[in-house]
Amino acid sequence: MLAGILITIREGLEAFLVIGILLGYLTKINQKKYFKHVWLGAIGAIVLSVVISFIFQALKISFEGESAELFEIVVAAIAIIILSYMVVWMQKQSKNIRGVLQAKVDEALSNNQVWGITILAFVTVIREGIETALFLTALKGESLLLGSFMGLFIAAIISILLYKTTIKLNLRKFFMITSWLLIFIAAGLTSHAIHALGELGIISPIIEKVWSLEWLIPDESLLGKLLHAFIGYESTPSLMQVIAYSAYILIVGKMFMNSSKETT
Helix, strand or coil, X not given: CHHHHHXXXXXHHHHHHHHHHHHHHHHHCCCHHHHHHHHXXXXXXXXXXXXXXXXXXXXXXXXXXXXXXXXHXXXXXXXXXXXXXXXXXXXXXXXXXXXXXXXXXXXXXXXXXXXXXXXXXXXXXXXXXXXXXXXXXXXXXXXXXXXXXXXXXXXXXXXXXXXXXXXXXXXXXXXXXXXXXXXXXXXXXXXXXHHHHHHCCCCCCCCCXXXXXXXXXXXXXXXXXXXXXXXXXXXXXXXXXXXXXXXXHXXXXXXXXXXXXXXX
């Protein structure tokens, strides 16, 4: 549940902030009559995202045995690649995203192509929705659906507060923190995928059990579940899992920090 909450807060907030930027800019240029175009695109993307998520979950349930493991590995790999790219890309775009969106709105209005605003809202929101659907499908755990709805609700409340009040949120710091948390979650997914490949005999674990912390923090304990949700913790990882986890953190973490330096 916790991983689901974190992912949907992050992805939901990005989507809602884009909607807020579009609505705010239309208000600024006295074009509120085009609000409906923004909401049409956003709501359409949300509905389609939910449908895609249910399709992924249905596919996940339909597979059994080794086929189920392979399906989860493939989905996890796609989710890891997309999330890694988007975390780095979003950090690079964080300073310019408002200007880019406003320029596209101006272009749509000047060319009398107001449906371009609908498409802009749809494309931006559906991107976040597909990322979320992939991640939730790749994750294992109970109450993921409940967690995702809770995260989306929290993201909506934060966005409303930002839009309707004078409350200020340091978005740069917020996305920096949540990006690192997502990087650790993705590293945990990488480790899990490596474990699944080992169970299928596709790759060697090298060493079955590098260490065991089961006596200190069992996987099924509350703390174990919390650590697993936020950093991909496992009490008895194989050497291949440790290598994959560490390599992911080092490579993607370095890419993320480099993109952060470019925007300062």
